[in-house]
Amino acid sequence: MSTLKKLTHISVDEYLDGExxxxxxxxxxxxxxxxxxxxxxxxxxxxGTIAAALRARVxxxxxxxxxxxxxxxIDDTFYYPDIVVTxxxxxxxxxxxASPVLIVEVLSESTEAKDRLEKRVAYQRLASVxxxxxxxxxxxxxxxxxxxxxxxxIETYSHGDVVKFSSVGLEQPLESxxxxxxxxxx
Numbered sequence: 001m002s003t004l005k006k007l008t009h010i011s012v013d014e015y016l017d018g019e020x021x022x023x024x025x026x027x028x029x030x031x032x033x034x035x036x037x038x039x040x041x042x043x044x045x046x047x048g049t050i051a052a053a054l055r056a057r058v059x060x061x062x063x064x065x066x067x068x069x070x071x072x073x074i075d076d077t078f079y080y081p082d083i084v085v086t087x088x089x090x091x092x093x094x095x096x097x098a099s100p101v102l103i104v105e106v107l108s109e110s111t112e113a114k115d116r117l118e119k120r121v122a123y124q125r126l127a128s129v130x131x132x133x134x135x136x137x138x139x140x141x142x143x144x145x146x147x148x149x150x151x152x153x154i155e156t157y158s159h160g161d162v163v164k165f166s167s168v169g170l171e172q173p174l175e176s177x178x179x180x181x182x183x184x185x186x
Contacts, residue, residue, distance in 0.1 A: 012076055016095060019071075028078040036080060039068075042137040043106045045180040047082040050104055050135065053177065054085055057170040063087040063101070071096035072103065074122045081119075082106045082135075085168055086128075099128035101167045106135045120145065124152060130167035140178055 009031030010018070018033075019026060025036040039047075047067065055065045066084040073096045083104035086097050103123050105115045115134060123132050124145075132145045142157045146166065157163045161174045175182065 015078065019095065025069075025080055027080060028076075030076055037110060039106070040108065040137065041184075042181050043082075043108060045184075046135055046137055046178060047104070047106050049180055050177050051083050053172050054083065054102075054165070054168060054170060057165075058085065058087075058168055061087070063168055064090060066097065072100055072123070072126075073098045074125055077122055079119055079122070087168075098126075100126065101128055102131045102133070102165055103129060104133040104135060106137055108137065131165060133165070135177075137181070140174055142174060142177070 010033065011031070012028070015026070015028045015033060026033045027036060028034075051065055051067050058065060064086050066086070068080055068082050070084050071078045071080055072084055078096060081100075081103045083102075084097055084100045085102040086100050088099070090097070100123075105111070105119065107115055120132060120134075123129050124147075130147050134143045134145070136142070140159055142163050144155050144157070144163070144165065146153055146155060155164070157174050159174065162171050163174050163177060164171050
């Protein structure tokens with residue numbers, strides 16, 4: 001015998017209000033809410049190192065670096081990227097950013113497909129986004145998807161390369177962005 005189950009959709013305002021008190025973070029798309037999983041040690045170390053390098057670079061400028069607790073809004077969709085950089089005026093009361101210039105996602109086995117396709121397409125719809133970085137945690141590799149003229153190009157960095165985040169003028173040796181993880185390896 002088949003069963004029917006009603007899918008409940010909530011409004012953007014209901015989602016935003018619920019997230020303020022939620023113990024678990026959720027992403028939101030078209031009325032549906034999806035719980036977020038925790039992150040590995042490597043994921044946290046890599047994201048923290050990249051955020052610190054970005055923060056050191058933009059210190060004193062009109063740019064701000066947000067880590068995993070800040071949402072990005074694309075129409076009626078909200079994601080929690082690992083790192084978001086915005087430049088210009090920000091709303092201190094907002095629980096999300098709508099005009100980021102740089103978004104960084106550290107890939108995991110469970111999120112890689114969504115980060116590479118769904119989120120990439122969504123983030124590229126934001127006119128403010130200049131770069132979207134996909135950072136591997138199981139190997140030394142960072143892909144930067146960069147807005148160029150009317151299109152996008154992907155630059156892949158690996159061993160010995162200097163990673164360029166042109167949107168904020170940061171150039172950093174790849175190995176330095178993985179330094180905490182590399183110290184843990186035998």
